[in-house]
Amino acid sequence: MQLSRKSLLVLxxxxxxYAAGAPxxxxxxxxxxxxxxxxxxxxxxxxxxxxxxTPGLAFFYGxxxxxRNALNTMMMxxxxxxxxxxxxxxxxxxxxxxxxxxxxxDFSMAMLSGVGTEPSGTIPHMLFMAFQGTFAxxxxxxxxxxxxxxxxxxxxxxxxxxxxxxxxxxxxxxVWGGGWLSELGAxxxxxxxVVHVNAGIAALxxxxxxGSRREYARTALLPHNVPFVLLGAGLLWFGWFGFNGGSxxxxxxxxxLAFVNTLLAPAAALVVWAFLDxxxxxxxxxxxxxxxxxVGLVAITPASGFISPAYALLLxxxxxxxxxxxxxxxxRTRLDDSLDVFAAHGIGGITGAILTGFFASAAxxxxxxxxxxxxxPGQVGIQLIAILAVxxxxxxATFIILKVIGLVSxxxxxxxxxxxxxxxxxxxxxxxxxxxxxILLLDEEMNGGSSAESSPGTPAGSTASxxxxxxx
Amino acid sequence: xxxxKAIIRPEKLNDxxxxxxxxxxxxxxxxxVQGHGGETTPVATYRGTxxxxxxxxxVLLDIGISEExxxxxxxxxxxxxxxxxxxxxxxxVCPVDEIHRIRTGDRDTAAVTPVVEGxxx
Numbered sequence: 001m002q003l004s005r006k007s008l009l010v011l012x013x014x015x016x017x018y019a020a021g022a023p024x025x026x027x028x029x030x031x032x033x034x035x036x037x038x039x040x041x042x043x044x045x046x047x048x049x050x051x052x053x054t055p056g057l058a059f060f061y062g063x064x065x066x067x068r069n070a071l072n073t074m075m076m077x078x079x080x081x082x083x084x085x086x087x088x089x090x091x092x093x094x095x096x097x098x099x100x101x102x103x104x105x106d107f108s109m110a111m112l113s114g115v116g117t118e119p120s121g122t123i124p125h126m127l128f129m130a131f132q133g134t135f136a137x138x139x140x141x142x143x144x145x146x147x148x149x150x151x152x153x154x155x156x157x158x159x160x161x162x163x164x165x166x167x168x169x170x171x172x173x174x175v176w177g178g179g180w181l182s183e184l185g186a187x188x189x190x191x192x193x194v195v196h197v198n199a200g201i202a203a204l205x206x207x208x209x210x211g212s213r214r215e216y217a218r219t220a221l222l223p224h225n226v227p228f229v230l231l232g233a234g235l236l237w238f239g240w241f242g243f244n245g246g247s248x249x250x251x252x253x254x255x256x257l258a259f260v261n262t263l264l265a266p267a268a269a270l271v272v273w274a275f276l277d278x279x280x281x282x283x284x285x286x287x288x289x290x291x292x293x294x295v296g297l298v299a300i301t302p303a304s305g306f307i308s309p310a311y312a313l314l315l316x317x318x319x320x321x322x323x324x325x326x327x328x329x330x331x332r333t334r335l336d337d338s339l340d341v342f343a344a345h346g347i348g349g350i351t352g353a354i355l356t357g358f359f360a361s362a363a364x365x366x367x368x369x370x371x372x373x374x375x376x377p378g379q380v381g382i383q384l385i386a387i388l389a390v391x392x393x394x395x396x397a398t399f400i401i402l403k404v405i406g407l408v409s410x411x412x413x414x415x416x417x418x419x420x421x422x423x424x425x426x427x428x429x430x431x432x433x434x435x436x437x438x439i440l441l442l443d444e445e446m447n448g449g450s451s452a453e454s455s456p457g458t459p460a461g462s463t464a465s466x467x468x469x470x471x472x
Numbered sequence: 473x474x475x476x477k478a479i480i481r482p483e484k485l486n487d488x489x490x491x492x493x494x495x496x497x498x499x500x501x502x503x504x505v506q507g508h509g510g511e512t513t514p515v516a517t518y519r520g521t522x523x524x525x526x527x528x529x530x531v532l533l534d535i536g537i538s539e540e541x542x543x544x545x546x547x548x549x550x551x552x553x554x555x556x557x558x559x560x561x562x563x564x565v566c567p568v569d570e571i572h573r574i575r576t577g578d579r580d581t582a583a584v585t586p587v588v589e590g591x592x593x
Contacts, residue, residue, distance in 0.1 A: 220523040281517045291519065331520025342520065 021346040036122035042251035049242025060232025067224040068421025070431040076144035088133040095169035102180040145339030146203035153426035186386035190247035192302025198347020212336030233290035244304035258304035265316030269296025273321035298348035303356040311359040357383035363405035478533040479561040480553040511559035520522040531548035
């Protein structure tokens with residue numbers, strides 16, 4: 001039932017977008033040059049690194065939520081590995097990187113038709129497709145941070161599926177697929193706008209549409225596992241070397257530049273954030289450090305292949321400020337974006353994209369891309385246009401998609417279900433179940449017998465099932 | 473027969489166990505609990521929100537003993553669990569109707585730590 005409704009929505013919206021970008025002849029990716037072993041090796045590794053970012057994100061988010069919502073929070077990331085990746089291969093890659101027009105690609109490479117081992121640059125075409133696919137996956141997973149603890153799973157999956165097709169693919173096309181923002185000269189090396197501003201704004205809008213958890217701003221909602229948050233931040237940082245370094249699409253000096261910038265900017269952000277925490281409350285917190293790492297990584301993303309390492313340190317240090325204060329502000333509002341997707345990815349991405357417009361230097365990036373500090377003040381304006389365009393489109397489309405899905409299937413569970421926790425509701429599992437409280441049902445007991453499942457869970461956070469046995 | 477319920481600081485558990493061992497008390501159940509008495513609550517900061525940690529971590533000891541041992545146990549705990557700070561805990565001495573040892577079926581006084589002539593206080 002749900003599947004046919006989802007297909008209907010997809011079929012309705014896609015042709016509209018396709019018509020907006022003028023149809024182009026079905027053409028395979030232009031093959032240029034020969035395959036480089038070094039480049040291919042690096043890109044194979046980078047793809048795997050970026051894929052690791054999604055499980056890393058699952059831990060980062062999972063540790064920040066209550067234990068009764070931990071699995072659902074992590075599943076929101078893990079399911080993107082399936083849904084978003086499949087859709088990427090089936091059609092979204094073609095919509096993003098097919099020639100198409102200025103607004104969207106085409107269907108020429110649907111079902112990976114024409115996507116083989118022939119060169120795309122100096123790497124096999126299908127490797128490029130795979131690398132880009134891991135970006136689509138993490139972008140969808142990022143949004144989930146604003147939806148934790150109060151969203152039913154099927155509407156969530158429908159949302160990220162449609163969002164990947166209708167929002168991510170076109171935006172990727174605008175900036176990387178030969179679309180209007182690349183023609184304008186917007187600089188986004190690894191996805192500060194395509195991934196982070198995009199996901200950050202979508203998260204903000206989604207949090208507003210969904211509304212806050214009933215407990216939000218009423219009870220203290222604490223992370224259930226801060227070591228997971230640190231682990232997640234570490235995995236994200238590790239994977240991000242592929243995210244930024246691999247966006248050079250080659251094993252060369254630019255990849256090294258992006259790699260080094262990805263090392264330095266989060267380090268600077270971490271130090272500054274720790275100071276900010278210390279001045280505000282007298283203590284540098286672990287959650288703060290983990291957040292700072294992510295903010296620094298997000299901010300350097302658009303700039304990583306365009307600016308010098310010295311400026312990367314400065315960019316990282318600067319980026320801590322806006323995100324830190326937006327995060328403090330958000331905590332005082334009724335906006336339930338408690339994993340701060342907007343503060344970290346939205347604001348971080350905006351900061352990084354704007355600073356790219358200041359610090360980009362052709363001498364460093366060899367791409368004739370200069371920023372304000374290097375004699376090209378117009379770049380800042382172009383960056384702002386890109387940010388605003390992506391934010392506006394992402395926000396509006398996210399709003400519409402969620403509202404439409406909400407008409408078909410409620411986005412939120414009931415109040416009682418929300419109190420019991422999303423893990424039981426959405427997955428029938430508990431993250432930290434204790435075997436000693438559970439009774440195994442044998443087939444004959446389930447079919448004919450009068451006994452029922454009982455789970456007298458005493459550990460904090462576990463839930464009892466609907467039935468109870470007569471205790472002797 | 474009595475059941476002594478003592479709530480102590482987690483960091484004093486080892487000292488209390490040692491003191492009870494030296495007093496020849498065998499048989500104790502330890503649980504991790506949360507609670508508070510009159511102590512002030514520490515404040516924690518999580519990502520922009522300020523949170524008051526109302527409940528403190530404590531340890532609950534359940535010790536079933538015969539009446540003769542009551543004073544020994546109470547004094548052992550009082551001595552070893554004390555830090556002179558608010559939040560040291562409380563000892564409750566509760567009457568018990570019956571005690572059974574599951575392995576042997578022994579009852580009441582035979583089921584708890586035996587009283588030996590000249591047991592140290």
